[in-house]
Amino acid sequence: MTIGGLGARGGGIVLDEPQRLYVADALPGETCLVQPESRRGDGWTARVLDRLTDSPDRVAARCRHFGQCGGCQAQHLSPPAYTSWKRELVVTAFRQADLPTACIGLLAMPVAGMRRRVRLVARRHGTNVRFGFQAFSSHVVVDVAECPVMRADVWPVVTRLRPILPALLTDGRALDVAVLMTDTGADVLVIGPGSLGLEAREALATAAQAGDWARVSWQSEEAVAPEPVCCRHTPVLTWGGTPVEVPPGTFVQASAEVEASLLALAVEATGSAQTVADLYAGCGSFSFALAAVGRHVHAVDRNAAAIAAVRHSAGMWSRPLTTECRDLVRRPLSAAELNRFDAVVLDPPRAGAANQAAELARSAAPVVVSVSCRPATAARDAATLVAGGYRLVSVTLFDQFVWSPHVELLLVLQRS
Numbered sequence: 001m002t003i004g005g006l007g008a009r010g011g012g013i014v015l016d017e018p019q020r021l022y023v024a025d026a027l028p029g030e031t032c033l034v035q036p037e038s039r040r041g042d043g044w045t046a047r048v049l050d051r052l053t054d055s056p057d058r059v060a061a062r063c064r065h066f067g068q069c070g071g072c073q074a075q076h077l078s079p080p081a082y083t084s085w086k087r088e089l090v091v092t093a094f095r096q097a098d099l100p101t102a103c104i105g106l107l108a109m110p111v112a113g114m115r116r117r118v119r120l121v122a123r124r125h126g127t128n129v130r131f132g133f134q135a136f137s138s139h140v141v142v143d144v145a146e147c148p149v150m151r152a153d154v155w156p157v158v159t160r161l162r163p164i165l166p167a168l169l170t171d172g173r174a175l176d177v178a179v180l181m182t183d184t185g186a187d188v189l190v191i192g193p194g195s196l197g198l199e200a201r202e203a204l205a206t207a208a209q210a211g212d213w214a215r216v217s218w219q220s221e222e223a224v225a226p227e228p229v230c231c232r233h234t235p236v237l238t239w240g241g242t243p244v245e246v247p248p249g250t251f252v253q254a255s256a257e258v259e260a261s262l263l264a265l266a267v268e269a270t271g272s273a274q275t276v277a278d279l280y281a282g283c284g285s286f287s288f289a290l291a292a293v294g295r296h297v298h299a300v301d302r303n304a305a306a307i308a309a310v311r312h313s314a315g316m317w318s319r320p321l322t323t324e325c326r327d328l329v330r331r332p333l334s335a336a337e338l339n340r341f342d343a344v345v346l347d348p349p350r351a352g353a354a355n356q357a358a359e360l361a362r363s364a365a366p367v368v369v370s371v372s373c374r375p376a377t378a379a380r381d382a383a384t385l386v387a388g389g390y391r392l393v394s395v396t397l398f399d400q401f402v403w404s405p406h407v408e409l410l411l412v413l414q415r416s
């Protein structure tokens with residue numbers, strides 16, 4: 001088979017068959033001997049038995065786990081082919097939403113080693129514990145011995161956790177482990193079934209001490225909130241010169257570098273705005289960056305712990321910020337409420353902000369900065385705003401999730 005295209009998940013696609021074939025680890029132009037395996041959507045997945053020709057865009061993968069680990073899907077693409085593939089994913093989503101595409105920027109070349117926030121999984125089978133990431137489209141855990149995507153200071157935390165995992169896991173069970181590098185050290189959250197015994201707590205506290213971690217928390221899958229196991233330093237991240245105590249497990253942008261670019265662009269795009277609504281504000285990264293340049297910001301999120309952290313830091317450091325804990329899907333800010341703002345920052349989860357976008361489309365807010373890690377929902381919500389009279393000014397792309405199919409976008413829309 002000759003591979004005709006590159007799919008949204010980084011696999012090759014055979015187009016000229018009655019039914020499409022989705023071939024992992026095959027690039028456009030390559031001829032491969034393939035074995036169809038299972039049905040997928042409008043076609044079949046297939047495995048490469050033999051690659052007869054190599055694409056000029058093929059490069060050697062950086063990581064020994066590439067191909068098994070589900071974390072990266074595109075390490076085999078040359079940087080120019082990789083960046084144009086990712087940009088094309090965004091262009092396709094915008095075309096499908098009938099949006100202009102000329103304002104979509106280029107993607108910078110991928111930079112490894114930027115992730116300060118990672119979520120790993122550990123699974124125990126007998127005495128064997130696998131610790132790493134899930135295989136592509138599977139619950140099988142790939143035990144990782146390296147990860148070039150992580151920031152250098154994350155790996156020692158992973159290494160220190162590994163020997164204590166048997167104390168945390170019973171046979172056949174799995175745990176999620178979230179690691180965030182804060183200004184004051186690692187913030188580790190372990191999530192699993194049931195409760196955590198004394199031996200496991202002691203093992204975690206000892207590891208925290210040895211690695212000089214900031215905090216370790218445990219969250220039972222049955223509980224609503226995490227509980228601290230040990231807190232050695234307050235885990236803090238700083239935005240706009242304001243330190244914020246980050247609650248365990250709350251959202252923070254995966255890369256500090258990309259976050260800094262997003263914040264700088266949001267400050268620039270909101271120009272002379274005096275009042276800004278930061279919707280889906282999380283721990284207040286955009287809010288504090290905007291407050292630092294004198295804007296009056298109203299931060300809204302449904303996560304009560306995140307909003308409490310924003311309120312506490314705003315009060316402590318006298319920042320011009322108000323906060324509101326509110327579910328923006330059930331109760332989006334109405335057009336009338338939005339009309340008191342000169343600009344709105346919108347940074348929803350992957351599902352997007354359909355209800356909030358509908359209210360924005362009816363509002364008079366002059367500028368909307370829309371941030372998203374999912375082109376399809378970002379385009380859908382932008383189309384709602386455009387139908388309501390906004391003009392799409394620019395779409396800036398960031399490679400926050402290097403070698404994955406995920407792209408971070410920042411859209412600027414203005415009332416024309």
Ligand SMILES: C[S@@+](CC[C@H](N)C(=O)[O-])C[C@H]1O[C@@H](n2cnc3c(N)ncnc32)[C@H](O)[C@@H]1O
Pocket residue numbers: 251252253280281282283284285286300301302303306326327328329330347348349
């Ligand atoms: C992509 S994060 C953005 C957070 C923040 N802007 C940042 O850059 O760190 C999405 C945020 O949406 C919040 N969220 C999710 N669903 C929500 C809802 N229905 N209403 C309000 N906030 C919600 C989450 O708590 C999370 O903080």
